[in-house]
Amino acid sequence: ESKRLKNSAHLFRDAMQENYLRNVNIEQALRGAIENHELHMVYQPQVSTDGSFYGVEALIRWTNPRLGSIPPDAFIPIAEESGQMPTLGRYIIETTFADIQQIQHSLGISFSTSINLSARQLLEPDFATYFINKMQQENIEGVWLTLEITESLLIEDTSSVLPLLHAIKNKGVQLSMDDFGTGYSSLSMLRMLPIDELKIDKSFIDAALTSKNAQQMAQSIVTIGKNLEMDVVAEGIETKEQLEMLTRFGCDRFQGYYFARPMDKDALIRYVKGTFFP
Ligand code: C2E
Numbered sequence: 233e234s235k236r237l238k239n240s241a242h243l244f245r246d247a248m249q250e251n252y253l254r255n256v257n258i259e260q261a262l263r264g265a266i267e268n269h270e271l272h273m274v275y276q277p278q279v280s281t282d283g284s285f286y287g288v289e290a291l292i293r294w295t296n297p298r299l300g301s302i303p304p305d306a307f308i309p310i311a312e313e314s315g316q317m318p319t320l321g322r323y324i325i326e327t328t329f330a331d332i333q334q335i336q337h338s339l340g341i342s343f344s345t346s347i348n349l350s351a352r353q354l355l356e357p358d359f360a361t362y363f364i365n366k367m368q369q370e371n372i373e374g375v376w377l378t379l380e381i382t383e384s385l386l387i388e389d390t391s392s393v394l395p396l397l398h399a400i401k402n403k404g405v406q407l408s409m410d411d412f413g414t415g416y417s418s419l420s421m422l423r424m425l426p427i428d429e430l431k432i433d434k435s436f437i438d439a440a441l442t443s444k445n446a447q448q449m450a451q452s453i454v455t456i457g458k459n460l461e462m463d464v465v466a467e468g469i470e471t472k473e474q475l476e477m478l479t480r481f482g483c484d485r486f487q488g489y490y491f492a493r494p495m496d497k498d499a500l501i502r503y504v505k506g507t508f509f510p
């Protein structure tokens with residue numbers, strides 16, 4: 233018995249060590265990722281209730297020759313902890329701006345683009361100035377931009393973040409609360425921040441068809457959003473049944489594999505042309 237325990241302790245330690253080493257590897261490889269052109273952005277369509285194309289969410293992708301493809305969930309936190317988020321964040325914004333200019337030009341339409349912001353980016357004192365300058369340089373109007381933030385922001389000092397958010401919002405940019413319902417203090421956060429859009433977390437959408445409880449949660453989130461005059465977006469829609477349920481609840485927009493996976497800019501151009509303007 234004690235030998236078994238010892239073995240499992242070893243296994244645990246080995247797993248910890250392996251995980252630690254992997255994180256160190258990721259941290260180091262990430263330092264060269266931009267220069268080595270290992271990163272790119274992909275875009276996942278958002279569809280309105282009437283079935284029309286609304287816009288996209290920009291998501292980052294990283295493939296390293298040695299480590300393979302690393303999901304953003306794995307490397308964004310490491311980028312934050314190792315002080316690489318300012319550089320990575322700028323790469324995300326500048327690449328997305330350049331890509332969407334090209335996509336919109338090619339399609340001959342303007343559409344909304346959502347960019348994920350890490351809480352760390354908002355703590356950079358010159359972030360608002362930087363973002364607004366980039367918008368102007370690239371000639372992108374605020375009405376076509378949404379910034380997605382998460383509740384982790386609340387852990388940080390909101391008093392410094394508020395003026396920054398207002399400065400950006402004054403340029404017409406919308407603010408979206410991502411993964412709504414998964415963190416804590418969601419409601420106080422909604423009261424404090426100038427939010428335009430709620431994104432219902434995928435976990436509620438996943439469970440909504442099988443759990444009465446999750447279904448009621450999803451419905452309540454839509455009601456909260458509507459009462460606060462926000463748009464409500466359901467993400468992670470994978471089935472027709474989910475789409476029908478969330479439509480019934482009153483969601484304004486949908487995103488998920490049921491419609492399309494995230495795709496690179498050329499694939500997005502083909503997809504939008506083929507699906508919405510055939
Ligand atoms: P998120 O912001 O909640 O993004 C939605 C995630 O759900 C994306 O995963 C997307 O590919 C995935 N997804 C969308 N529809 C479906 C579906 O129908 N089924 C399933 N199973 N998944 C779906 P991804 O791209 O791996 O990103 C994971 C997380 O990493 C994001 O969650 C976000 O928190 C973070 N992230 C990704 N790109 C960026 C970025 O450019 N900046 C920042 N700060 N974070 C990012």
Ligand code: CA
Pocket residue numbers: 289348380410
């Ligand atoms: Ca998001």
Ligand code: CA
Pocket residue numbers: 410411431433434467
């Ligand atoms: Ca989300």
Ligand code: CA
Pocket residue numbers: 411
């Ligand atoms: Ca998420």
